[in-house]
Amino acid sequence: MRKQYIAGALLAGTALAGSAIASDWGSFDGVTVEAKLIGGQQYEALYGRIAEWEAATGATVDIISKKSHFEIDKEIKSDMAAGTTDWCVGSNHSSFAPQYEGLYIDLNGMVPEDTIAEFVPGNIKASTVDGALLMLPRAQFDVSVLYYLKSNYEDADKAAAFKAEYGYDLAVPETWEQVRDQAIFFADPPNFYGTQYAGKDEAIVGRFYEMVVAEGGSYLDEEKKPVFNSEAGQRALQWFVDLYAAKAVPAGTTSYVWDDLGQGFASGTVALNLDWPGWAGFFNDPESSKAAGNVGVAIQPMGSVTRTGWSGHHGFSVTSDCPNKEAAVSLVTFLTSEDSQLAESAGGSLPTRTAVWKANVEAAQNGDDPYRAEALAAFAAGAEYAFAVPPIPEWGETTNIVFPELQAAIVGDKTVQQALDDAAEAVDELMRESGYY
Amino acid sequence: MTRRRLPEWFVLLLPAIVVIAAVVLIPLIFSLYSSFTPYKLTRPSTLWRWVGTYNYEKILTDAKFWAAFGRTVLFLTVVLNLELLLGLGIALLMNRVTWGQRTLRTILMFPMMFSPILVGFQFKFIFNDNIGLVNNVLQSLGSDAALPWLVDGRLAMFSIMFAEIWMSTSVFAILILAGLFAMPRDPLEAAKVDGCTPWQTFRHITLPFLMPFIYIAMTIRSLDVARAYDIVQIMTGGGPARRTELLWTLMSRTGYVDARMGLANAMGYVSILLSILFTIYFFRKLSAARAEIGMAG
Incomplete structure (x- = not known):
């Protein structure tokens, strides 16, 4: 009981620290950010948080597509062929990312270096193609x-x-x-x-x-x-x-x-x-x-x-044709923030931020679910051997x-x-x- | 000064010309043009690089393409012939039904009402090696084999043919039945009077009358089957090891998954030859059959 209390306090503490920064998402009154996101029940908890970002920034998010990555990939290819790529935020995947030439912007310089440093370095490396950081890794830098x-x-x-x-x-x-x-x-x-x-x-x-x-x-x-x-x-x-x-x-x-x-x-x-x-x-x-x-x-x-250790991971990217890139970058940063990842990884997915990993493992060890602790320990040990596919289109x-x-x-x-x-x-x-x- | 006016016939046809140009002609010219480029969907700039007949040369020397082409011809031949035989049989039997024929005709058309994608899923489940209906039936009858219906080359081709035939035999049956309804009774009665056996009557009177209907059904179905995609894609995806790869599964993978639209379009143009050849063949046969029963002209 006591252990659970400590874990809860730890999580709450981290969440509090996260929300203290949350006021800094910028102000984008009247801006609408169109997004193509990966669909599935396990992602709904994260998308539920978008309302918070909307309230903080005054912007609106319009989710124009919610599909699996294979389906989104086909849709993006049609968009690129038709030149209709002025939506702003897209779910991305490390295996698909290198093929979309010029579709997404380099997030280096758009996202503060400190923020990038909070991610697991391997994830950032796997999200970088030819020196350009094409996405902020969201979750599931997973190794089987x-x-x-x-x-x-x-x-x-x-x-x-x-x-x-x-x-x-x-x-x-x-x-x-x-x-x-x-x-x-x-x-x-x-x-x-x-x-x-x-x-x-x-x-x-x-x-x-x-x-x-x-x-x-x-x-x-x-x-x-x-x-x-x-x-x-x-x-x-x-x-x-x-x-x-x-x-x-x-x-x-x-x-x-x-x-x-x-x-x-x-x-x-x-x-x-x-x-x-x-x-x-x-x-x-x-x-x-x-x-x-x-x-x-x-x-x-x-x-x-x-x-x-074949691994792939999901992330969020911002398109080059997006009319309001600052708002889009803010949304992407919000969706991959510590708060968002804590909320999401509570449902079982693996985080991409070092601090969230630590919090999860500690919570599992202190909790009363030995299976979850065993699984998390295996995932953490397994992730050390992770390598992505060759980053070529x-x-x-x-x-x-x-x-x-x-x-x-x-x-x-x-x-x-x-x-x-x-x-x-x-x-x-x-x-x-x-x-x- | 008089204004030059467009001829009336042209003005009247203009809407139709514009629509046809927009939905048929321009895409056709565009796809033909792109088949001479290395056009990749993800790299729009490649659309403006002319590579001449490179894509066509690549296809002509590509064993995998020709294997898929050959498999499509085989698929077409087997499916069309079996559908014809079954459709003819069903139509002849239906023709003898005197009570409830309309209801039967409606029931006959049920398989055609399903989406091919759903038919694909249905048969994928039926032929699943582990949890499928067929293997479960076989196992409950005492066999301990788990037949890999969708894996073994022959069984997999058989399975997709079975699904295709199940869905479309009624096209033949309905068209042939229409032929039977339109048949004059006099020659049949004359044959009876002359002492023809039922087989002779069928072979020399019924069948020649039905041939034009059969060839029309053949033409329609050959175009249909030559672009078989949905059922195959769902059931086997052209695999395993390309054992069930047909032209359209190959083309769609090249165009939409690999994003090599230029190459896929070139494949499309080469394989259209197949459809054109089949259509010409069946139309010739149709004319000959019409001539035989005195309907030529």
Whole structure:
């Protein structure tokens, strides 16, 4: 009880400190800021705070679009083609940001340096393209961690059988090789699967990319030449192929993306699941998940060199054509302020400000939710290995070239080497056409 | 001084000309022009860089494009023929129904009333390897296989063909039924008097009469199927490993996801050839069929 009180006081204190600065959002009487924001229930708490900014500044926010980033991306491309980019604030994503040439302004100089320094440095780095700070990071600088069903590690018979077969103790996996062994061991298709992975679009390429890095390789070299068909790349892809061939993953995994994976683990039929922090609450909620109460969260495993850590994050940007950039910058700063992040991260999303991270971890440690504390500790430990995708406009396009080749190897149409060589050849052509070399 | 006036016919046609130019001609010319540029949606400046036939050369030597082209032709051929056979069968059966035929005709058209996107979602669920209806039925019948309907190359093509046929067979059925209604009774009665077997009557009298209707249905459906996109996109997205990639899933990914509109437009122009060829072929067949039953002219 006392602990909770202290945590509450700590949060309130931080909030108070935040609101003391809140009077400084500027005055923009009569200005209307048009915004295209990411949509979803989990973001509504943040958008609910916009009224506060409106009251403080006298401006009005008109949300003209609320969609997923994939949908917003298509909408922005149409806007750029039609020249209708005079709305002001846009939700942005580190994987999409580099491709919108000239759409968003450089926030360096527009946002005080002190404010920028309050963010986690890695987030600011990943929001910067060619020296321009294209967005203020909002949340979810997320690295996927390992969710697992605890019951699999509490069964003495299973532990003995595993040791007899693989020669080492059955414990929550530390390496991707152990994940492979255990996934094959746990699998009992079509009723139960060892693991699963995203199987198409950018999702599988992101997963492959982080495995390549974990195996000590790179996706592109300094010149932006594709080098993912190296030995490290082949080892990375082999992992996906082995699991598929052993039927340790559902046959339909090649058509799964995030929602399918989340629902799959929540159905209680998957033993090990590398997934995003945003799912933590969902997985342990009896209303939404059959695995609730049986979920453990651990730091993501290692490849032969380092841990995986493909990360992306959301942020807010201001367009170059915005008629009132000061108001837009003020709104973006407000939406990513300490207050906003404290409110938002109370719902489970990960903050981008150092102070908010600290407050959250302390609150969880002092609170009475060991699962949340375990998850936050894993996220914090996992985030240390975070790396973003190559900040080039062609990233998305390379993923469209690469993913069908990865699928071809996984379903057995091509060998690992052949699939990666074909993908590298096509990406090489793209990079050449794009003028990198 | 007399003012020069535009000819009356031109003034009267002007609104139509303006509308057609705005919604058809200008976009057509624009897309044709952009197919000779490296136009990227995210880089509007690329629209003014002329690269000649580069996009077309790239397409002509691109194995993936031709694989998608070939797959589309295969999809078209199988779907059209099966729809024709099923539609013909349904129409012949319906023609014999004497009570409640109108209600049956309405029920027949139900699948056409659904949005193709919803049909896609429906069959995606039905054919899901894990929670899908088909596999659950198979498993409850004792099979322990989880058939990867949307993953295996052949099964995935079969699944999308099944969905397409389910939705559109009634187009054939309705058009052929209209043909059966319009058929004169005299030749049929004469055939009966002359002692023709039912098969001979069908083969030499009914079918030739129906052929013009069949070719009209074929033309309409060939254009429809050649631009199959929604069902495929929802069910498989052209995957896995491009096993179900058709022209339009490829084109939409190139144009809207990769933002390479110039290249996508070039693909569009090459693939329009397919539709033109099919249309010419069916129109020729239509004329021949009309000539055969004395309707030429």
